[in-house]
Amino acid sequence: MRAWQVAALGEPDDVMGAVEAPLPEVGPGHLRVRVLATALNFPDVLMVRGHYQVRPDLPFTPGVEVCGEVLELGDGVAGFAVGDRVVGTTAVPHGGLAQECLMPATGTFAAPVSLTDAEASALTIGYQTAYVGLVRRAALEAGETLLVHAAAGGVGTAAVQVGKALGARVVAVVGSAAKADVARSAGADVVLDRSAGDLVAALKDALGHSGADVVFDPVGGAAYDASTKVVAFEGRIVVVGFTSGSIPAPALNHALVKNYSILGLHWGLYLQRDHAVAAAAHDQLVAWADAGLVRPVVSQQVPFDEAPGALTRLGAGESTGRLVVLGA
Known part of the structure; x- marks a missing residue:
């Protein structure tokens, strides 16, 4: 072959x-x-x-x-x-x-x-990562605000679509103006270009005083640091990967005083240790695909x-x- x-x-x-x-x-x-x-x-x-x-x-x-x-x-x-x-x-x-x-x-x-x-x-990989991260790990609820980094990429567009299917308001961050339309077409309510200037200031303006209830971060580095400045009270940061090449060293005292959670997600472990989670995620994703909610x-x-x-x-x-x- x-x-x-x-x-x-x-x-x-x-x-x-x-x-x-x-x-x-x-x-x-x-x-x-x-x-x-x-x-x-x-x-x-x-x-x-x-x-x-x-x-x-x-x-x-x-x-x-x-x-x-x-x-x-x-x-x-x-x-x-x-x-x-x-x-x-x-x-x-x-x-x-x-x-x-x-x-x-x-x-x-x-x-x-x-x-x-x-x-x-x-x-499978991107959408189940998004679903398990947002539903099982972060318990994202309808009406909450979701911040997605690298929202024009494969797992990012999946997270945007899953967030919208769950009824969240989605704020998306992309790496260039050319990628903004991709995140917008995936369903993001607000799209920010991190290359356009002060990302933290732009996030604070988009998220308001309440901040982001859930952060979906496959980037790490500066994206993670910015997230800690805008995460909501009792917010959840889902750590998915480090495409930036920089692995953050979380300041746990900051998580303590701001009362937010840092959640790791290794989706592949569910295939080995709790396959029912992956099977349920697939069933829901298929139902959403059939209904036109995710593609x-x-x-x-x-x-x-x-x-x-x-x-x-x-x-x-x-x-x-x-x-x-x-x-x-």
């Missing part, structure tokens, strides 16, 4: 090569899947660079999130059948940037019929042969929404 493999660590454009690889062999608890579309994620970039917590042996095929058609079931897999259209996570080193991949049954879900293959491929923002559908360049653009912060690589 055709596949992209990483033979050395570095930037995707430099280290990924197209190869003819053997078909993956399905093991217990896994499914072999024909890849219909692969949604690119920042962890894919980090994995290719060797900066991710998961470091597969070389060579490996990246692509941690797909929509596909089930070809074969491993021992112990129930609830799926050959021919099913599914979405979810892959079992790297047999990732989604290939004609076929492996998926763990615990990270595989039925694909919603209301979404195209490209859209469905992007429904992954696919900014570009990339031909299979152009996958390395798309990953490089994602890593450079040049993309909005989701970049999706079509099946080979």
Whole structure:
């Protein structure tokens, strides 16, 4: 089969090569899947660079999130059948940037019929991260105010849509004026460009005296610092990631005197430790997708042969929404 493999660590454009690889062999608890579309994620970039917590042996095929058609079931897999259209996570080193991949049954879900293959491929990681972060961790309620950083990106647009589906007022922060329309089209009520000047002053003006009840932060660094200055009494800051490259060192005395919570979110742990949470999140997201309340923002559908360049653009912060690589 055709596949992209990483033979050395570095930037995707430099280290990924197209190869003819053997078909993956399905093991217990896994499914072999024909890849219909692969949604690119920042962890894919980090994995290719060797900066991710998961470091597969070389060579490996990246692509941690797909929509596909089930070809074969491993021992112990129930609830799926050959021919099913599914979405979810892959079992790297047999990732989604290939004609076929492996998926763990615990990270595989039925694909919603209301979404195209490209859209469905992007429904799992970003949207479940947003849903579990906002619903289970932060208990966001209708009428509250949600602040979303990096709101034009994949997980950011998901958080905006999930926040609106929950009935929140959403204030979105983006990295440039060119990205403002993406966050606005995702449903944000107010969009702020952090490159335009004093972000804290702009946030205080948009949020008012009450501040943000919930902050969704996949950025870290200066974005986290700004959030602590505008978080509400009994507010909740959900720490999702550190795309800025800077991991904050929270001042716990500040959290104490302002009475706010700092909540970590590692969504993947739910697949291992409390799968019912992920299953319930998927069911709600499918219902919202069918009702037109959420729809992954696919900014570009990339031909299979152009996958390395798309990953490089994602890593450079040049993309909005989701970049999706079509099946080979």
